[in-house]
Amino acid sequence: MKLDNKVVLITGAGGGIGQAAVRKFVSEGAKVMLADIGTEVTQTLVDELGSEHCDCVAVDVAVADQVENMVSATVARFGGIDVFVANAGVEGKIGSIMDTDVANLDKILAINVRGVWLGLHYVMPVMRDAGGGSVIITSSGAGVQGSPNTAGYNSSKHAVIGLMRCAALEVAQFGIRVNTVNPGAVETRMMESIEEGFADAGAGDFRAMVEAVTPLGRYGQPDEIANMMLFLGSDDSSYCTGGVFMVDGGNST
């Protein structure tokens, strides 16, 4: 298996893409720490997959102390961190810049950008001291394209591409690779929430709009995103760093 005895830390591990990534990495032999805001969902997944393969920790990724604790808990449990999937994120309220408040923006940026920065800040020294690793940040199709009514989310997903590129250049010398995965619309709870947000805001049928402009004509499945995370987490991608990896059904064409 590709990741025998590698240690993988995944934030947002209870979400749709996070859960698929957990299953994928465990199936490839990795030890996985599941981090999320609570442990209800992640503990159930740990119970299912077996506590010898994985464990869970509660974290608010926007809070420095909690991120530091998440990292030290992972190292204490599994002895290091080889792959870090900075996947936690929120979509925020759907609505135009004029119609949404700045508290909504602050919350999105705190989790989606500050949270990723904090994760890098505490994880990368562990990887450096161990001689290397792979960091995968979940950006989005919204990280390379604009769309009405999601300015906060799109801004945050653009921002992590810049963060990723800087990090990649800073830590290449330590054998650490840093990339983003950019999913298009994927069959998850977050997407249902976005669909409801668009409907509530009178902004139209989001799913129909997305499917109409996605060349493959459908939502992606979480597993299809996890496949790319596995590629980037494995040594198959040993020459990939600083890259933006679209998995969007062709949407960004």
Place this chain on the structure above:
Amino acid sequence: MTFDFKDKVVLITGAAAGLGYACAQAFAAAGAKLVITDISQEALDQAVENLQQDGTEVLGLLNDASDSADVGAMMAALLARFGRLDIAVNNAGTATPLQEFHEVGEAEFDRVIAVNLKGVWLCMQAEIRQMLKQGGGRIVNMASATSRNTYPHAAPYVTSKFAVAGLTRTVAVDYADRDIRINAICPGNVATPLVVSLVEDLSVLSTKHAIKRLGTPEEVANGVMFLASDLSSFSTGSLLEVDGGWNAI
């Protein structure tokens, strides 16, 4: 990742050496049946012989990807032997010696565009016509880190690789509804025979990449295999960077 291409028919152009040959080895190891092309008969014969030693079924075809009659003959020979085409890797490419733009001869520009752009165009047309008959297929085009970035004194090459990226993305949209996925791979510098022939001091190239070394042909082949496999089932029209961080700089 464990790739399984057992009995898939895979066409790789420009496969007697360099990245194309690395792809041929990788697909062969994963169980594929190969059709490889090149413009050098001698190099082609050697590559076919090497690949066959491990029991792989290989058809070698002397072929100029920029010649439509040649491309037609290639597809006819491929179909006569294997009857179908599952995966195509349009890899054949060339470059001019590095020189300032105002000194590039018209014939040199024409040659690079003919092979790198028109060659991909002609091959994709032939491949897609067959894939439409079959009801699907996978295409991976060899683009470059210079599909998005620049390289000094390499205007014909960079121009051609920007064009390949645009062509890939556009055609991907056209056939997304017919189960033909089309993506490109964007390698950084690898010490292939082509690169070695153009650059005297390879160490200069390392500085282009955040990972201070050149890539290996195998690292590029890994990306090609990912795009050709079902693991990338939600990817089309994408540009997969295997460039050691070149485009982050």
